[in-house]
Amino acid sequence: MSFRFEDAASLRDDLRRVDYLSDEGIAGVVYLADRLQKPVLVEGPAGTGKTQLAKSVSEVLGTRLIRLQCYEGLDEAKALYEWNYKKQLLRIQSDRSDEHDWAGVSEDIFSDEFLLTRPLLEAISAPDPVVLLIDEVDRVEVETEALLLEILSDYQVSIPELGTIEAKQIPLVFLTSNNTRELSEALKRRCLYLHVDYPDLEREKEIVLTKVPDITENLADQVARVVRSIRQIELKKAPSVSETIDWAKTLVLLGVEKIEEQTASDTLNILLKYQSDIRKAAKELVTADGVSV
């Protein structure tokens, strides 16, 4: 088996080529995930590019992305596999007239043909080296996490009727979490941990330059500076990267060349979601003395 990435630095370049701006830490951990054949648990504030990271890595690799979107109530049948019972019933009924004994039938109906594969099983049984994204894993109940453990540590799935299905290749696995609850230690132990925070000034500027067509270097720089400043204010929800991008796009549409106070406070509702945050930021932004906390 060969490795996917030569080293962290070239991975970082490759990601940039598909418009994902990573940093040393992000690229380093993804590189290690491949080397150590361990899943990466990506945690961090909303809209900082956690989901996008998995997508972009699969783009770099030119491989399929198999995605399991988690939600409350997700169960085995939706995550792993399910027996196609309608088809099974049909088979049993069509067999009735014949002299088949039950053992024969059951052997027959619990076979590959009647198995509906769901994302996790699909990723394991894929013949090609896929990327598996288990998105927003913090949304499932802590008991449901147990479904993931076998896959994450052994890259295999046990199906009582069929036995153990082992991976044909080790998928590169990303789990993302918005941290709405603490994940179990058992899950965390199996993963490499990557905290993706808001980017620093330089990286955010680069992201804006990449993602917003026709923006000038100068405006991108100002956007990043204002956003950095706003993130220092104590808010209920700080602006995310995607909100930065939306804001920059709006400014370009408005034909803004330099961000004046008026423009900034008129468009704050794109960066911030809560009224109280907007009010607070509008006030603080025009306070030359900096953050008053």
Add this chain to the structure above:
Amino acid sequence: MTATGTTEGNGRSAKTVPLELGDAVLELLNGFIIELRAAGLPVSLTENLDALEAVKHVPIGDRESFKYALGATLVKHYNHWKAFETVFEVYFSLRGKEYAIGEDGELLDLEDGDLDDAQAGDQQGAGGGGENLSPEELAEMLFQSLMRGDSQMMKGVARQAVRRFAGMEPGRPVGGTYYLYRTLRNLDLDGVLERLLQQAQDTQGEASEMDQRLWRDEYQHRIDQLQKEIEAEIRRRLVADRGVEAMAKTLRKPLPEDVDFMHASREEMTNLRKAIYPLTRKLAARLQRKRRHGRRGPLDFRRTVRASLSCGGVPVEPKFRNPNPHKPEIFVIADISGSVAAFARFTLHLVYAISGQFSKVRSFVFIDGLDEVTSYFEGVEDINEAVHRVNTEADVVWVDGHSDYGHALGVFWQKYGKDIGPRTSVMILGDARNNYHAAESWIVKEMQDKARHVYWLNPEPRSYWDTGDSIVGEYAQHCDGSFEVRNLRQLEAFVENLV
């Protein structure tokens, strides 16, 4: 196929063969992990082994990669990252060629961080690390490095500043902050910041308040960077002097969730305030989920049987009781004097953040007088603002502004006692240090008779209870429970149980 079974052999170029770790590195890593555990990080055996494996795959001598490899395998909670970084800096501050130590244990000079280097054109490089600069020249270098945002030059300035101003002497048993303070005092960074802003204004002309704010942010950012360099330099010298383990021990700090409300430093307080939002969001999400799942009450046997009659006695449809039909009503009565104010603030914040879990929340604050502050929280989006108002506007002083639990409880009982009913849970918050006033604990007893529950939350360690003028025991005997709540971890646990 397992995660570990496949790494052997095929397809691996020479470049990717994992390095074998030398004994010295192994020993260092061992000490490092022991120290992480001592600092409270729950590093398991698997993670320990993963870390050893991970570092084999990063280029040797690349400190940043080394750090991420260790971080990704050993730190699984973001709150713990800072503690990890501190320990890392201590253990690996001397690694890398630029941090080499000479034969005699003297620190060698940084080649690329030297001042003479940084200003190559301006000055003849005599004597190594900028020793020949006059104090005025050094101040000017400092100013220039910040103005240009030149990090190499900042490094040089930091080293030179520590060398000159910290007054470090080998073997002297003082902490790093002492040296940091001495160095910073000599640099007058506040003054430098003002000068930088002045200069920006002079060269750029007319600027809006917002522009000025952005400049200030930028310069402040650079100054923080410089300060980090200074700290790193001090740490490097201390480690060289005292050894890694001793140093690590002096730097050990509690994790944010374990920081004592009553003794938090300014910085810790800021971190706590930042931690409260995500914490409440998490708690709210968790409770929401719990409620949705616990929606079904216990089996209602009688109704099930009755329903079965229409099906010839077969209980096809089980009937359930309604789940606990009433959400509790909460009364918070909080001492907001001096040392316990922070505790009251965080508790109010947390309770209101999950107020959806209760049918009603009313809050009262006191010192020696008492005031209801429920209305402050009504219809506000930002709980923090309301909490701030509580601390500045509530009318809580009666005589002298020293806690008087007896009097405050008396006022409460007289004005609001009638509002307490069998669905009310009362939380009383405070250290019960009553300045030797009358306890009036009968009020708590009567409260308990009327209310569903009465709880006492005390931010002091249990071992201090009932010492000096603390009379918490006298009140607690009439409560359904008394709890030590010194930090966020304990507070979160209490509130979660309350629901």
